[in-house]
Amino acid sequence: MQRNPSGGAGATGAAFADGKPMSIGAVLNVLRDEFPEVTISKIRFLEAEGLVEPQRTPSGYRKFTPADVQRLAGVLRLQRDHYLPLKVIREYLDAMERGEQVPLPAPAAPPARELVDGLEAWPDPAAEGATAARVGRAELLAAAEVEESDLADWEAYGLIAPVADGAYDVEAVTVAKLVAELGRFGLEPRHLRAIKASAEREAGLVEQIVAPLRRHRNPQTRAHAEATARELATLSVRLHAALLQAALRVR
Known part of the structure; x- marks a missing residue:
């Protein structure tokens, strides 16, 4: 090698x-x-x-x-x-x-969407061919480089959950990696439930704003709803980071 x-x-x-x-x-x-x-x-x-x-x-x-x-x-x-x-x-x-002259394999599709301003972007539902990405349990474990026992523990605390067919949304890979990294600093799943609850509350606020737009008959209005949701989520992530940094400076 x-x-x-x-x-x-x-x-x-x-x-x-x-x-x-x-x-x-x-x-x-x-x-x-x-x-x-x-x-x-x-x-x-x-x-x-x-x-x-x-x-x-x-x-x-x-x-x-x-x-x-x-x-x-x-x-x-x-x-x-x-x-x-x-x-x-x-x-x-x-x-x-072994000295073989082999071509470089063709690039594959990215396994997860890129992070933009600290927020993982999702595809535009109005885009042609857009589909919700899914990964299996074995794929999630391999991508996050964690053990089965870790994933089971995170699921027990509600940090990660499979969708109806037993697979996972691709965002679960990012969540798993971050939970694992935090675990190396001694933060256990029970410590992270407050972060999960805060994210769910923020998602509820965003949903209140965009829900009327999503129900509209006009496709352009529905597309605007998704763009608005992305923008609100990005602003929420930035605000959370700024507030956390300010709180750490005070201490």
């Missing part, structure tokens, strides 16, 4: 002047220059999925060579830029490692 798959070293290229193996913490610092959202858990997950094989010291600590870090960066680029699943990435890298 020694080949960079994605055209150059990127921001990681200047980090290997001495060529010495690196700890997982040092690798994290290098990768974050280009991938700010990467975590130690993510690196361990990629190792578990066979995307990288770091050396181990007699005490069990991971040691990553420069080639390992370049490979990790390549994996992250393929995920970020091409939305490729890990199985496809692994097969592509392994083929390159």
